[in-house]
Amino acid sequence: MSPSNVLKPLLLLALAAVSGLAGGPARAAGEAEPGVGSPDRVALWPDGLAPGDKPLSEPMRLVERSADPALPDRYLTHVSEPYLVVYRPRRPNGTALLVIPGGGYQRVVLDKEGSALVPAFVEQGGVTLFVLRYRLPGEGRDDREAALADAQRALRLIRHRAGEWSVDPRRVGTIGFSAGGHLAARLGNGFDQPVYPATDAIDGESARPDFQLLVYPVIDMAGPDTHPGSRERLLGPHPAPELQQRYSMQTQVRTDTPPTFLLHAADDDAVPVGNSLSMFRSLREAGVDTELHVFPHGGHGFGTRGTTGLTTAAWPRLALDWIATQTVEAAP
Numbered sequence: 001m002s003p004s005n006v007l008k009p010l011l012l013l014a015l016a017a018v019s020g021l022a023g024g025p026a027r028a029a030g031e032a033e034p035g036v037g038s039p040d041r042v043a044l045w046p047d048g049l050a051p052g053d054k055p056l057s058e059p060m061r062l063v064e065r066s067a068d069p070a071l072p073d074r075y076l077t078h079v080s081e082p083y084l085v086v087y088r089p090r091r092p093n094g095t096a097l098l099v100i101p102g103g104g105y106q107r108v109v110l111d112k113e114g115s116a117l118v119p120a121f122v123e124q125g126g127v128t129l130f131v132l133r134y135r136l137p138g139e140g141r142d143d144r145e146a147a148l149a150d151a152q153r154a155l156r157l158i159r160h161r162a163g164e165w166s167v168d169p170r171r172v173g174t175i176g177f178s179a180g181g182h183l184a185a186r187l188g189n190g191f192d193q194p195v196y197p198a199t200d201a202i203d204g205e206s207a208r209p210d211f212q213l214l215v216y217p218v219i220d221m222a223g224p225d226t227h228p229g230s231r232e233r234l235l236g237p238h239p240a241p242e243l244q245q246r247y248s249m250q251t252q253v254r255t256d257t258p259p260t261f262l263l264h265a266a267d268d269d270a271v272p273v274g275n276s277l278s279m280f281r282s283l284r285e286a287g288v289d290t291e292l293h294v295f296p297h298g299g300h301g302f303g304t305r306g307t308t309g310l311t312t313a314a315w316p317r318l319a320l321d322w323i324a325t326q327t328v329e330a331a332p
Contacts, residue, residue: 039086039087040085040088041084041085042083042084042086042130042157043082043083044081044082044083044084044150044153044154045081045082045153045199048080049080049081050082050135050146050149050150050153051197051199052196052197053080053141053146055080055081056078056080056141057140058078058139059078060076060077060078060079060081061077061078062074062075063075063077063107066111071111071305072110072111072115073109073111073112074111075110076108077106077107077136077139078136078139079133079136080135082134082135082153084130084131084132084133084154085114085115085131085133086130086131087115087118087130087131088128088165089122089123089125089126089127090123091126092126092128092165092167093125093126093127094166094167094171095126095127095128095167095168095171095172095173096127096128096129096158096162096165096167096168096171096172096173097121097127097128097172097173097175097213097323098130098151098154098155098158098172098175098209099113099117099129099130099131099132099174099175099180100132100134100151100175100176100177100181100183100184101113101114101132101177101180102176102177102178102179102180102218103136103178103179104227104230104233105137105138105147105229105230105233105234106138107136108132108133108134109180110131110133112301112306113177113178113180113301114131116304116305117129117175117303117316119304120316121316121320125316125320127323128165128166130154132151134147134150134183135149135150136233144234144235145196147183148183148186148190149195149196151174151183151184151186151207152187152195152196152207153202153203155187155191155205155208155209156202156204156205156206156207157202157205159172159205159206160201160202160205169205170210171210171326173210173212173258173323174187174188174209174212174213174258175319176212176213176214176215177215177216177217177301177303178215178216178217178218178227178270178271178300179218179227179230181214181215181216181217181219182218182219182230182247182249184209184212184213184214184217185214185219185279186247187209188212188257188258189252189254189257191206191207191208191209192207192208208256208258209258210258210259210326211258211259211260211261211323212258212259212260212261213262213263213319213322213323214262214276214279215263215264216265216268216271216276216300216301217249217262217271217275218230218271219248219250219278219279220248220249220250220278221234221239221244221245221247221248222241222244222248223248223274224272224274225271225274225275225278231244231247234247250278253279253283253286253288254286255286255287257286257288258288259288259290259326260283260288260289260290260291261290261291261293261319261322261323262276262280262290262291262293263292263295263315263318263319264276264277264293264294264295265294265295265297265298265299265300265302265312266294266295266296266297267296267298267299268298268299268300269299269300270300270301273294276294277294280292291322293318295310295311295312295315297310297311298310304316
């Protein structure tokens with residue numbers, strides 16, 4: 001089968017998925033994972049589009065990069081109507097994670113930093129995962145805060161409907177990977193930043209995560225550890241120094257930034273480990289509870305699949321143990 005014939009059904013699948021958003025919760029066609037059934041798909045905004053936004057000129061595009069059906073590696077571009085994909089455990093422990101995948105602010109990775117988390121976090125850990133498909137900067141969209149608006153809205157929505165998903169609204173955290181880690185850090189530092197007008201009762205909820213996990217995150221937008229692609233797509237080709245500083249998350253840490261778990265590989269040559277080190281220092285200086293794990297090997301983008309034979313493979317267990325200490329403290 002030719003590449004064009006392979007891609008055509010994927011595009012039709014993506015378009016069919018988009019059409020189900022306006023009516024609220026719908027099944028996430030084509031996103032079922034072995035052992036957990038078909039996950040639910042939940043629109044972020046009542047009308048599909050965020051307040052004041054308009055559809056992109058191109059339809060949402062779903063691309064599969066893997067030739068192995070057992071190891072999908074999909075990504076999305078041109079998200080006009082952002083949504084969540086919900087993976088629910090058979091025995092939920094009350095903890096929820098808003099998962100913010102990476103993709104360099106150019107795409108949203110769906111599997112390596114999304115569905116691949118299901119075995120460790122959902123099936124074994126009992127955590128309910130809400131994987132975010134967020135709007136990207138560029139693609140004809142001028143609003144660089146669109147992704148932050150989606151993250152705020154997603155956190156509020158999870159908290160507002162927590163009972164429906166057997167989630168404790170005081171145990172809702174985030175986990176962000178790479179550029180998704182930058183977005184997660186923006187949410188953790190700017191959860192109360194007004195980036196969209198309130199639309200309904202959901203927006204009365206707090207958008208502050210109870211805890212956050214930043215995995216090989218993009219943090220610095222100004223110094224030698226910057227990931228140039230993420231910076232250019234978010235801030236433009238020649239951002240002013242003050243703009244670079246404002247979007248360097250280590251400079252925006254507050255005393256009420258959520259407790260933070262940081263994870264990085266020392267040999268990451270795409271997003272240098274200095275990103276996590278600088279964030280760790282800023283969190284410590286602000287008095288924020290934080291834990292840092294730097295593994296010698298793993299490179300970038302390892303998720304839960306690229307760690308075979310490495311000590312880095314221990315990270316999901318470390319993360320779950322750390323989350324348990326946060327949620328115990330949050331309970332009455």
